[in-house]
Amino acid sequence: xxxxxxxxxxxxxxxxxxxxxxxxxxxxxxxxxxxxxxxxxxxxxxxxxxxxxxxxxxxxxxxxxxxxxxxxxxxxxxxxxxxxxxxxxxxxxxxxxxxxxxxxxxxxxxxxxxxxxxxxxxxxxxxxxxxxxxxxxxxxxxxxxxxxxxxxxxxxxxxxxxxxxxxxxxxxxxxxxxxxxxxxxxxxxxxxxxxxxxxxxxxxxxxxxxxxxxxxxxxxxxxxxxxxxxxxxxxxxxxxxxxxxxxxxxxxxxxxxxxxxx
Amino acid sequence: xxxxxxxxxxxxxxxxxxxxxxxxxxxxxxxxxxxxxxxxxxxxxxxxxxxxxxxxxxxxxxxxxxxxxxxxxxxxxxxxxxxxxxxxxxxxxxxxxxxxxxxxxxxxxxxxxxxxxxxxxxxxxxxxxxxxxxxxxxxxxxxxxxxxxxxxxxxxxxxxxxxxxxxxxxxxxxxxxxxxxxxxxxxxxxxxxxxxxxxxxxxxxxxxxxxxxxxxxxxxxxxxxxxxxxxxxxxxxxxxxxxxxxxxxxxxxxxxxxxxxx
Numbered sequence: 001x002x003x004x005x006x007x008x009x010x011x012x013x014x015x016x017x018x019x020x021x022x023x024x025x026x027x028x029x030x031x032x033x034x035x036x037x038x039x040x041x042x043x044x045x046x047x048x049x050x051x052x053x054x055x056x057x058x059x060x061x062x063x064x065x066x067x068x069x070x071x072x073x074x075x076x077x078x079x080x081x082x083x084x085x086x087x088x089x090x091x092x093x094x095x096x097x098x099x100x101x102x103x104x105x106x107x108x109x110x111x112x113x114x115x116x117x118x119x120x121x122x123x124x125x126x127x128x129x130x131x132x133x134x135x136x137x138x139x140x141x142x143x144x145x146x147x148x149x150x151x152x153x154x155x156x157x158x159x160x161x162x163x164x165x166x167x168x169x170x171x172x173x174x175x176x177x178x179x180x181x182x183x184x185x186x187x188x189x190x191x192x193x194x195x196x197x198x199x200x201x202x203x204x205x206x207x208x209x210x211x212x213x214x215x216x217x218x219x220x221x222x223x224x225x226x227x228x229x230x231x232x233x234x235x236x237x238x239x240x241x242x243x244x245x246x247x248x249x250x251x252x253x254x255x256x257x258x259x260x261x262x
Numbered sequence: 263x264x265x266x267x268x269x270x271x272x273x274x275x276x277x278x279x280x281x282x283x284x285x286x287x288x289x290x291x292x293x294x295x296x297x298x299x300x301x302x303x304x305x306x307x308x309x310x311x312x313x314x315x316x317x318x319x320x321x322x323x324x325x326x327x328x329x330x331x332x333x334x335x336x337x338x339x340x341x342x343x344x345x346x347x348x349x350x351x352x353x354x355x356x357x358x359x360x361x362x363x364x365x366x367x368x369x370x371x372x373x374x375x376x377x378x379x380x381x382x383x384x385x386x387x388x389x390x391x392x393x394x395x396x397x398x399x400x401x402x403x404x405x406x407x408x409x410x411x412x413x414x415x416x417x418x419x420x421x422x423x424x425x426x427x428x429x430x431x432x433x434x435x436x437x438x439x440x441x442x443x444x445x446x447x448x449x450x451x452x453x454x455x456x457x458x459x460x461x462x463x464x465x466x467x468x469x470x471x472x473x474x475x476x477x478x479x480x481x482x483x484x485x486x487x488x489x490x491x492x493x494x495x496x497x498x499x500x501x502x503x504x505x506x507x508x509x510x511x512x513x514x515x516x517x518x519x520x521x522x523x524x
Contacts, residue, residue, distance in 0.1 A: 006490055011514035011521075013394045018523050023513060028468055028489030044468060044491070132275045153506065154465050154487035173467065173489060203416050205435065206290055206306060225416035227290030227435060228268055229306070244415065251285060252273040259273075261280050 003027065004046045004171060005152045026154035028173055033057060034083045046155060046172045049181050050075045053172070054082040056184025060176075060211050067187050121210065123238040126195045126218035132250070132261045134163050139223060139245045142199045145169050157201045158182050160193060167191065175202035179211060186215075193217055204230045204243065213237045219258060221245060226253055265289065266308045266433060267414045288416035290435055295319060296345045308417060308434045311443050312337045315434070316344040318446025322438075322473050329449050383472065385500040388457045388480035394512070394523045396425050401485060401507045404461045407431050419463045420444045422455060429453065437464035441473060448477075455479055466492045466505065475499045481520060483507060488515055 005024045012021045029047040033040045033054050040063075045053060051073045058064040064086070071085040138161050145166060146157040158178040160168040168191060170181030179200060186193050193215040200208065204226035210233065212220050220234070221242045231253045234241035240255040252259050267288045274283045291309040295302045295316050302325075307315060313335045320326040326348070333347040400423050407428060408419040420440040422430040430453060432443030441462060448455050455477040462470065466488035472495065474482050482496070483504045493515045496503035502517040514521050 008490065008493065008515070011518040012511070013514055013518075013521060013523060014511040015394075015398075018394075018514075018518075018521075025490045025493060025515075026487060028491040132277075132280075136277075152487055154489060173465070203435070225288060225414055227416060228270065228287045229290040231270065231287060249274070249276040252275055252280075253270070253287075256273040256275075256280075259275060259280075261275060 004048050004155060024152050026152040026173055029080055031080050031082065034081060035063065036084070036086055043174075043177065045174060045177045047077065047080075048172075049170065049185070050077065050082050052170070052181045052184035052188065053177055054084055054184065055187050056180030056182065057177075058084065059183060059187055060180050060214070064187075067190065073188075121213055121237060123236075124213060124216055124218045125238065126216070128195050128218055129258050129260050130163055130197070130219060132259055135221060135242060135245060135250060135259070136248050138163075138165065138197070139199060139221065141166055142169075143223070146171070146201060157199075159199045160186060160191070161197045161199055166199075167196070175200065175208060176211070178202070179208065183211075183215060197221060200224075203227070204241065206230050206233055209233045209237075209239065209241070213239055218255075221250075266310050266417060286414050288414040288435055291342055293342045293344065296343060297325065298346070298348055305436070305439065307436060307439045309339065309342075310434075311432065311447070312339065312344050314432065314443045314446035314450065315439055316346055316446065317449050318442030318444065319439075320346065321445060321449055322442050322476070326449075329452065335450075383475055383499060385498075386475060386478055386480045387500065388478070390457050390480050391520050391522050392425055392459070392481060394521055397483060397504060397507060397512060397521070398510050400425075400427065400459070401461060401483065403428055404431075405485070408433070408463060419461075421461045422448060422453070423459045423461055428461075429458070437462065437470060438473070440464070441470065445473075445477060459483060462486075465489070466503065468492050468495055471495045471499075471501065471503070475501055480517075483512075 005026050008023050008025045009020055010023045012019055027047055028044055030042050031045050031050060032042045069086050071087055074083045142159050155171050155173055156175045156178040158170045159166045160182050168182050168185050170178045172178040172181055196217060197219040198212050198217055199221045201223055203224045204222045206229040209230040219240045223245050226241055226243045234254040240258040241253040242250050244251045267286050270285050270287045271282055272285045274281055289309055290306055292304050293307050293312060294304045331348050333349055336345045404421050417433050417435055418437045418440040420432050421428045422444050430444050430447050432440045434440040434443055458479060459481040460474050460479050461483045463485055465486045466484045468491040471492040481502045485507050488503055488505045496516040502520040503515040504512050506513045
């Protein structure tokens with residue numbers, strides 16, 4: 001598996017002068033998902049765990065519903081291609097021609113898609129709770145894992161957790177990709193997401209909130225900020241949305257009853 | 263014009279306990295661009311300067327080439343819609359049906375699109391230079407303007423500059439949108455971008471680099487990190503790529519001859 005970052009010779013300029021140094025730069029690679037011999041989408045991503053990214057993407061976009069539908073996933077790292085074969089090739093060949101509209105993107109959100117999703121999304125009913133102290137220690141554990149981010153300043157991290165600790169960890173230059181890598185690993189390894197938590201280094205937008213809600217996850221934690229639309233959706237869907245976790249403090253935007261203090 | 267952020271009552275939790283506080287949360291709104299009566303794309307964005315965003319988006323996507331092509335831009339903020347009418351409605355009606363594939367996205371990059379763009383992109387030939395000291399003071403000026411970011415931690419800023427100072431400033435929850443708002447204002451107000459600089463708060467990915475190169479801009483400055491693909495493209499296109507500007511230091515990744523010291 002390729003690395004997430006590489007070395008580069010660059011020019012360092014300060015008030016004192018200039019000089020060549022070796023620097024770590026995060027990798028960005030085009031990666032094309034071919035579903036049943038049909039080119040579906042090309043993502044710009046960190047070239048690691050591509051089978052997880054492919055699986056996670058297909059599940060997040062609603063193109064696959066169960067691991068059993070997957071016959072084979074073949075990653076060709078050098079050509080930046082992953083081929084996913086399903087049990088129902090004909091069905092998907094038909095579906096994907098319309099789906100392509102949604103999946104191929106210019107680094108932006110597709111709210112029409114989100115709006116349709118939001119209408120059909122069921123509420124998260126989980127009664128799980130978490131101690132405030134556990135949130136602080138989970139985030140601290142999460143941040144220790146985010147080494148690429150610390151080295152290059154350019155990668156997002158995401159993790160599936162329970163109250164005990166981090167279960168699955170993913171990193172990518174894209175917020176969406178990092179979470180899809182986590183979900184893809186869950187799908188391929190039969191790791192349940194129900195009633196568990198997601199931590200992300202990135203901003204919580206409406207799309208991220210929807211993606212997580214679809215996995216029936218009751219608690220979403222970010223070290224960064226949410227948007228007002230994400231807060232509104234979290235409220236509607238019964239999701240506990242926590243942001244700005246820093247040291248021993250945090251903001252709970254919705255459904256605070258799941259966060260226990262003392 | 264609506265604001266970029268709103269007030270919200272949230273729960274603040276620390277080791278000492280919990281309490282309600284009023285917090286500032288960044289706004290995220292769906293915003294649909296209708297080009298010559300045809301729905302083109304719905305972006306998730308900060309609901310400010312929507313006419314600039316629409317114009318910038320249409321130029322960045324290559325759907326418009328000159329301000330003269332625009333007959334009318336009408337923004338309906340309440341319905342989250344902007345209608346753009348062009349001089350050549352028939353031509354665009356044909357073009358946009360294929361373009362839709364590219365513009366409607368899931369918060370991800372479309373590298374196929376970038377790859378095609380990259381092949382046809384001309385080199386930036388500008389011989390403009392900048393003093394290292396001017397970079398430091400421009401970025402400092404830029405960061406003073408980024409007030410929403412400081413208040414909510416959730417907004418990206420972008421600016422068009424010359425060596426004297428910031429000329430056009432844009433803010434949005436999306437990195438791409440912030441830059442498109444800047445370019446849209448340039449287009450609508452006849453502000454030239456040739457030979458000038460772009461500063462951004464966000465990461466420089468290949469897509470951002472391409473977007474800026476298309477406007478014939480020789481120097482791109484970020485307070486954050488570039489990706490290796492962006493560095494490669496900047497090298498190929500003759501663009502000076504500067505990252506991690508912090509206080510009085512910076513990394514120059516490509517074409518360092520444009521940065522003068524002493």
